[in-house]
Amino acid sequence: SKQFVVIGLGNSGYFLARHLTALGHDVLVIDSSPEKIQDITASVSQAVVADSTRKKQMASLPLNKVDSVVVCIGEDLEASLLTVLNLKELGVKHIIAKSSSPAHTVILEKLGVSDIFHPERDMAISLAERMNRPNMLDYLPFMEGFSIVELACPEKFIGKSLKELSLTSKYGVQVIAIRDPLETEPKLGNLADYVLQERDVLFIIGPNKVLDKIKD
Amino acid sequence: SKQFVVIGLGNSGYFLARHLTALGHDVLVIDSSPEKIQDITASVSQAVVADSTRKKQMASLPLNKVDSVVVCIGEDLEASLLTVLNLKELGVKHIIAKSSSPAHTVILEKLGVSDIFHPERDMAISLAERMNRPNMLDYLPFMEGFSIVELACPEKFIGKSLKELSLTSKYGVQVIAIRDPLETEPKLGNLADYVLQERDVLFIIGPNKVLDKIKD
Numbered sequence: 131s132k133q134f135v136v137i138g139l140g141n142s143g144y145f146l147a148r149h150l151t152a153l154g155h156d157v158l159v160i161d162s163s164p165e166k167i168q169d170i171t172a173s174v175s176q177a178v179v180a181d182s183t184r185k186k187q188m189a190s191l192p193l194n195k196v197d198s199v200v201v202c203i204g205e206d207l208e209a210s211l212l213t214v215l216n217l218k219e220l221g222v223k224h225i226i227a228k229s230s231s232p233a234h235t236v237i238l239e240k241l242g243v244s245d246i247f248h249p250e251r252d253m254a255i256s257l258a259e260r261m262n263r264p265n266m267l268d269y270l271p272f273m274e275g276f277s278i279v280e281l282a283c284p285e286k287f288i289g290k291s292l293k294e295l296s297l298t299s300k301y302g303v304q305v306i307a308i309r310d311p312l313e314t315e316p317k318l319g320n321l322a323d324y325v326l327q328e329r330d331v332l333f334i335i336g337p338n339k340v341l342d343k344i345k346d
Numbered sequence: 347s348k349q350f351v352v353i354g355l356g357n358s359g360y361f362l363a364r365h366l367t368a369l370g371h372d373v374l375v376i377d378s379s380p381e382k383i384q385d386i387t388a389s390v391s392q393a394v395v396a397d398s399t400r401k402k403q404m405a406s407l408p409l410n411k412v413d414s415v416v417v418c419i420g421e422d423l424e425a426s427l428l429t430v431l432n433l434k435e436l437g438v439k440h441i442i443a444k445s446s447s448p449a450h451t452v453i454l455e456k457l458g459v460s461d462i463f464h465p466e467r468d469m470a471i472s473l474a475e476r477m478n479r480p481n482m483l484d485y486l487p488f489m490e491g492f493s494i495v496e497l498a499c500p501e502k503f504i505g506k507s508l509k510e511l512s513l514t515s516k517y518g519v520q521v522i523a524i525r526d527p528l529e530t531e532p533k534l535g536n537l538a539d540y541v542l543q544e545r546d547v548l549f550i551i552g553p554n555k556v557l558d559k560i561k562d
């Protein structure tokens with residue numbers, strides 16, 4: 131279990147701090163709003179009211195000992211940047227920061243922050259990709275041109291086993307799971323001998339062009 | 347190519363509208379700010395200054411003919427909800443809306459919006475999952491307990507082919523790509539006979555517990 135600090139309890143910081151804590155890590159949250167700190171106290175390890183732009187207030191906290199500090203201040207550009215400066219001066223080894231504009235990103239990079247996340251932009255692109263391909267389940271930003279789709283069992287596949295169909299050698303795609311809507315859990319793992327039924331839904335990962343062709 | 351309307355040019359609406367247009371779709375954007383409309387005009391099909399809470403202004407637009415309307419107004423709860431009401435009354439068939447709080451989500455659902463997205467919350471959870479497992483590339487929210495990880499070739503695997511290793515039948519995981527850092531493109535598709543080299547990086551999809559074990 132690691133130690134993290136999350137600064138700023140907008141939606142990003144709030145859900146990040148709670149989920150990291152739920153995953154078993156030690157999380158200190160900092161926000162200038164007493165109400166926000168009060169509301170989250172029960173769901174994290176430690177919650178402190180402080181102004182992260184004021185170096186004196188930050189210096190009393192054990193910031194250089196943690197694995198990472200995440201700055202989740204989006205709206206207030208000045209506060210985000212002054213906070214990063216303080217963290218750098220206080221010897222924080224790893225900073226992750228939320229950016230809310232291209233200019234914000236440029237300045238964060240110049241300040242030496244290499245891990246920058248853009249929630250609204252990334253979700254917008256993922257949503258656009260899924261509106262473009264309605265059967266797409268997951269857009270894989272790190273593997274361009276690849277995605278995971280949900281495909282109702284095509285007629286020609288019914289009654290055949292995955293081994294017979296040899297989709298991987300024929301099309302370069304992989305079936306990662308099969309869901310029988312009558313069962314609670316999808317089938318995973320070694321599916322080579324599984325014989326497809328009409329009602330099965332295939333979860334397939336592969337190059338977009340190929341996935342489009344298989345659908346037709 | 348489909349027809350979409352995007353209302354609200356915060357980061358979400360801005361990147362959604364531009365990416366949908368880049369993917370070849372017909373996108374009309376609506377925002378009450380003339381500057382924002384002016385800035386985006388060149389990158390979308392049509393851009394209109396209007397107050398989406400004013401039914402008269404919305405009635406003159408061809409909203410019931412499009413495939414989907416996406417409401418990307420996060421901060422102003424009232425504006426988001428009044429906009430949804432107007433869209434419903436104007437006969438829009440499919441509404442997608444951004445929510446910025448649990449209360450916002452509840453009310454959107456009561457208004458009959460079934461497609462609701464939460465960019466900050468979802469990215470925060472994804473980031474927490476990746477901070478929890480540093481070699482995780484992609485957190486798959488639709489397949490709980492599954493993820494895609496990047497794994498440097500373990501010593502015992504060097505010089506063996508994927509067929510020999512039979513990772514799928516042994517562990518229930520699938521190798522979806524292999525990256526040789528000396529090459530520009532990762533190897534994809536049918537990798538059964540590929541013999542692993544020391545410098546290869548494997549992209550593996552499978553259940554988290556198993557992926558953790560393979561690492562060690």
Ligand SMILES: Nc1ncnc2c1ncn2[C@@H]1O[C@H](COP(=O)(O)OP(=O)(O)OP(=O)(O)O)[C@@H](O)[C@H]1O
Nearest residue numbers: 138139140141142161162181182203204205206209
């Ligand atoms: N100087 C500061 N010191 C500590 N906390 C601050 C400071 N400035 C802002 N905050 C806190 O940061 C939090 C996030 O603020 P803001 O709403 O700007 O973030 P956001 O990135 O837009 O949020 P979201 O993650 O919901 O998109 C607020 O709770 C606010 O109280």
Ligand SMILES: Nc1ncnc2c1ncn2[C@@H]1O[C@H](COP(=O)(O)OP(=O)(O)OP(=O)(O)O)[C@@H](O)[C@H]1O
Nearest residue numbers: 354355356357358377378397398419420421422425
């Ligand atoms: N009644 C309205 N009619 C049209 N546009 C509006 C209306 N109210 C707000 N907007 C526009 O919606 C846009 C988004 O506003 P807001 O900043 O609230 O969104 P957000 O969801 O917080 O943004 P982000 O996607 O960056 O997180 C702004 O450009 C604003 O001009």
